[in-house]
Amino acid sequence: MSNVESTLERGIAGLKFGSDLVADAQTGEIKHEEIATYAEQIAVVNKQFSPVIFTSGAAVSGKAYLESEGIDTSEFGAQELAGAGTDEISKAWKKALIAHRIVGIQVLANHDQMKQGSVLMRTLLHGIGLGIVYIINENDQENVFELELYEEYETTQSSQQEGNGKRVKKPGVDNDFLAARGMVALKEELAAEDFADQQISLALFTAVGGFMLDGAVQPEIHSRDRDYLVRQCDGKSNLGTGGMEYKLDAAFLAAQSGVVTRIASPQHDFLNVLKGVDEEGASIGTRVLHDATIG
Numbered sequence: 001m002s003n004v005e006s007t008l009e010r011g012i013a014g015l016k017f018g019s020d021l022v023a024d025a026q027t028g029e030i031k032h033e034e035i036a037t038y039a040e041q042i043a044v045v046n047k048q049f050s051p052v053i054f055t056s057g058a059a060v061s062g063k064a065y066l067e068s069e070g071i072d073t074s075e076f077g078a079q080e081l082a083g084a085g086t087d088e089i090s091k092a093w094k095k096a097l098i099a100h101r102i103v104g105i106q107v108l109a110n111h112d113q114m115k116q117g118s119v120l121m122r123t124l125l126h127g128i129g130l131g132i133v134y135i136i137n138e139n140d141q142e143n144v145f146e147l148e149l150y151e152e153y154e155t156t157q158s159s160q161q162e163g164n165g166k167r168v169k170k171p172g173v174d175n176d177f178l179a180a181r182g183m184v185a186l187k188e189e190l191a192a193e194d195f196a197d198q199q200i201s202l203a204l205f206t207a208v209g210g211f212m213l214d215g216a217v218q219p220e221i222h223s224r225d226r227d228y229l230v231r232q233c234d235g236k237s238n239l240g241t242g243g244m245e246y247k248l249d250a251a252f253l254a255a256q257s258g259v260v261t262r263i264a265s266p267q268h269d270f271l272n273v274l275k276g277v278d279e280e281g282a283s284i285g286t287r288v289l290h291d292a293t294i295g
Contacts, residue, residue, distance in 0.1 A: 028064030039096035114181035116188035209265035
C-alpha cells in the first residue's frame, strides 16, 4: 500500500475557524497565540485523521493591516480587504503548522470549485494523501466576477459620485458554506477513488461552543427543526459576514450528504470534538443531524 493510500484511509477532518477565533474583534489583529494553540491540536488530529483547515479572518486582518499603514478603507468591500489580508492569515497558519513539521499550503477557492471531479478537488485529495494540510479561504475576488455571489453595489453619496461602492455578500456565501461544500466534495471524491467507507467529518468552531438554546448548548439538533432553530439565531458574528444562521444551514448541508458534522468550541480537545465526547463520555458541542424524511 502506498503512503498516499495509507493517509487517505485515515479519513478527513475539516476544521473551520471563524473570524472571531483568529482575529481580535476590536483591532482586527491576528491572534497568533491562539492559532499556535490550534496548530498544536491539529498536529494531534493529524495522527488519526487528515486535517483540512477552513479559515476566515482575511477581510478583518486586511482592514487592520491597511489602516495601520494609514489607508482609508471606508469604501472598501470584502473582496478588497480580503485581498490585503489573506496572505497574513495564511502566513500565521503556516508558521504555526511548520512548528509541528506539518506542511501547510494556502488555497483560495470559490464555491463553484467545491464539487466532485473539479481540478481543485482532485488536487486537494492528492495533496492530502501526501500529508499536506491545506489552509482554505474563500476567494472573494473570483467570486465577485465569475459567480455573481454578491448583491448589487451598496452606494453612498460619495461613491455614487465616483461610480463605485461596496459589494455585499448574499446570504449563504461565506466560509461556513465553503467548508461544508468542500467536505461534501471530498467525500464524493474519496468515494470515486474507492475510499467510500472513510469517515469525513466537519467541525465548525465557534466561541459559543455549539448551538445554544435557552442558554444551553444542545447535544444535537435536527434538520426537521431548521425553521424553529433559525428563529433562535441572533444575527451575525462580531467579525466577518457570517453568524449562527449561516453556520446552521452550512452544517445541515454537510450532514445531509453524510458528513459527520458538529458545531463546537476550539477550547475543547479537537479529537474529542470529532468523536463528540470528552474523556468522561460527556457530550461535546452540537451534533448536526439530517432527517431523511424531510428531503
